[in-house]
Amino acid sequence: MDIFQAIRDRRSIRRYQDLPVEPEKIDQILEAARLAPSWKNLQCWRFIVVSDTSVRQRLLKAFHADNPGTKAIAGAPITIVVCADPRESGVENDISYYIADTAIAFEHLCLAAHALGLGTCWMGWFEEAAIKTVLGIPEPFKVVGVTPLGYPDQAPKPRPRKNLDEIVHHNRWEAP
Numbered sequence: 372m373d374i375f376q377a378i379r380d381r382r383s384i385r386r387y388q389d390l391p392v393e394p395e396k397i398d399q400i401l402e403a404a405r406l407a408p409s410w411k412n413l414q415c416w417r418f419i420v421v422s423d424t425s426v427r428q429r430l431l432k433a434f435h436a437d438n439p440g441t442k443a444i445a446g447a448p449i450t451i452v453v454c455a456d457p458r459e460s461g462v463e464n465d466i467s468y469y470i471a472d473t474a475i476a477f478e479h480l481c482l483a484a485h486a487l488g489l490g491t492c493w494m495g496w497f498e499e500a501a502i503k504t505v506l507g508i509p510e511p512f513k514v515v516g517v518t519p520l521g522y523p524d525q526a527p528k529p530r531p532r533k534n535l536d537e538i539v540h541h542n543r544w545e546a547p
């Protein structure tokens with residue numbers, strides 16, 4: 372799949388088929404994340420692939436019932452928890468770049484999954500302490516995001532995006 376098509380057609384998927392994901396595909400997706408750029412190439416990210424149903428059940432307690440992604444975690448065969456060690460990244464201009472590093476890797480993962488016919492849904496609304504307890508994630512790791520992974524059981528329409536003229540400036544913030 373062409374990269375522009377993958378970017379254009381990816382959606383957040385919140386309903387999944389009751390089908391397993393081939394381990395080779397999971398490896399391919401993680402490989403795409405591994406290749407992401409990062410602050411000083413320090414690669415602060417770590418990924419926990421949860422395939423065990425009982426672990427997933429315990430993980431669900433970290434997600435609010437009102438979060439539309441909670442059902443996705445419950446229904447997908449795989450959950451991937453994306454963590455980072457902030458010491459393996461930098462801070463500049465008050466920006467903690469471990470979040471940027473990990474987000475890039477996370478999006479590589481989502482796009483690669485889509486290119487392989489699989490669905491993901493970036494989730495940032497969760498109780499971090501609960502996830503760390505269930506999965507035994509040590510300090511000082513942060514949980515940056517979580518995604519379900521599986522074969523989609525829906526084909527959502529594209530969500531709206533701002534037009535380029537709302538978000539792009541040329542040469543200066545405001546044209547004189």
Ligand SMILES: Cc1cc2nc3c(=O)[nH]c(=O)nc-3n(C[C@H](O)[C@H](O)[C@H](O)COP(=O)(O)O)c2cc1C
Nearest residue numbers: 381382383438439440441492493494495496497530
């Ligand atoms: C940082 C981040 C956090 C998000 N957190 C959640 C979440 O907790 N639950 C959820 O259902 N979707 C979550 N989303 C998915 C967004 O709602 C979704 O990307 C957005 O509505 C655009 O839809 P699309 O991904 O289908 O293009 C999150 C997305 C991002 C990038």
